[in-house]
Amino acid sequence: MYVINAVVNNKPDKVVDFFIKMTPELQSQNEWRDWFVLPYVKNPEENPTFSLYFTKQWQDTLLVSLHNFLASIFQYMPTPTLMHFEEDANKIAKLEQRNESLKNRLALLIDRGSELSVTPYQVEPPPHLLDDFYIIAQENNTIDSQGKSLKNLIRNMGTGSSPILGRKDTSSTSKKRLGSASGRSMKTGQFTDT
Template identity: 40%
Template sequence: MAQVAFVDSMLREYLVFRGYSNTLKALDVEQRNEKDQHFRAERLIDHFNTAIQASDLSAVRSLWLHLDNNLFSKLDHTYAAAVKKLENSLLKYYLVTAYSNNRTDKISEFFNKLASELQQQSEWKDWFFFPFCRNADESPTFTLFFTKQWQDTLLLSLRNFLTTVYQCLPQPSFVRAEQEAAHMQRLQDDNTRLRARLLQLQQEQQQQMAASSTQNLSSGDAGSARRRSSYHRQQQSLSDILPFDISPPGHIVDDFCIIASEANSVTQASDAQARGLKLLIRNIGSGSSPVLARKDNGGDKSTSSSSSKRRSGSVGRSWI
């Protein structure tokens, strides 16, 4: 890979600048022995196997902690159980190898350092008896871990897991330095171009606004001129309009006068009726019957009727 070769050259330049000659020699040796530039999981397995055979607990723990912080922590949470299972199996393989090499001191050191951490896990409950167990390779609890099949299966599973993880993980930031620099340069160029485009659009918008405001002012002046001319035309046309030939209305009739005349006629009729009733009552009170008077004076109707009219009129006038 071109990026890996570029980083190797940068690393060599840095080591020469700092004067790390021994590190530079080791880098040259490893690069000559490296057949390809790609990562191989077998090298990590070799490091683990070498540290376990030497009963170097610190090397095993530091290498696993490095992988856990930089690789395994970036995985999905569903792989957490598998990672923990591989770690515990690798530590059990360390104890079995130390027991096979008669390194009881390393076994005691292991539990002294990790007892507080392991006692919280249920699968390590039986393993606290391991330092005191005689013939542990024959014990039903630990005999499986002494078999070559279990140990080979563990190393193969760890190799496959590391290979899969490294294939899925992105390249380190140090390897992507050149790509990141080119990407940043492209982003800066895009930002500069977009800023220039934005400034151009703002200037065009201001010009359009100025043109539209000028057009509105001119159209407003023309509209006001048209309104003034139409107003003058309206004034001139109003002065030319002749009034309509409308005849004046007739005499205004006062309704109160009508009501008063009606009231006078009703009063006169009521007065005449009252006089007739009074005359009838007076004739009845005098003891003479108008019917008998007609019988007695049947021959002289004209005389009696005229005299009665005079009496009734005189009586009515004198009574009123």
């Protein structure tokens, strides 16, 4: 098609340039062997070898076939990233507009918030909504108080507050009487038979 358009538009230098550049690739293909004489043929549209390629029907068929071929390729291959450029640019523009509108709304709410005088109010949670950690903290307080009372009991065992252990001897005579009557030796603290 390129070569035919160059001949029709009377540009023989383009035809020669084409064959110079494409010779290494085309010279081994049999269907191109006759085409190398095209720049030297007078009235190629009348030559039986090339006359078909100068018809409008052949050119239209080639364009439709090329269009179908490219459409099939584009249908089955993933879309190149570059083709998403416009779609991505539109998405970014919409996101930027949304971001600006949200910034404006936030600024408006902040301005209104400074105008309003709202006092915070502390609300106690209802008793049935207390969590487990609150209950554990309350149990720890009772355990601590029980532990302290046990420590106080042990501490007070040796003092006068205990009815049994803290009893003091009021008379030494009663001890002697008790010791002689029971046969106990005061020095050794052992019982003897008397």
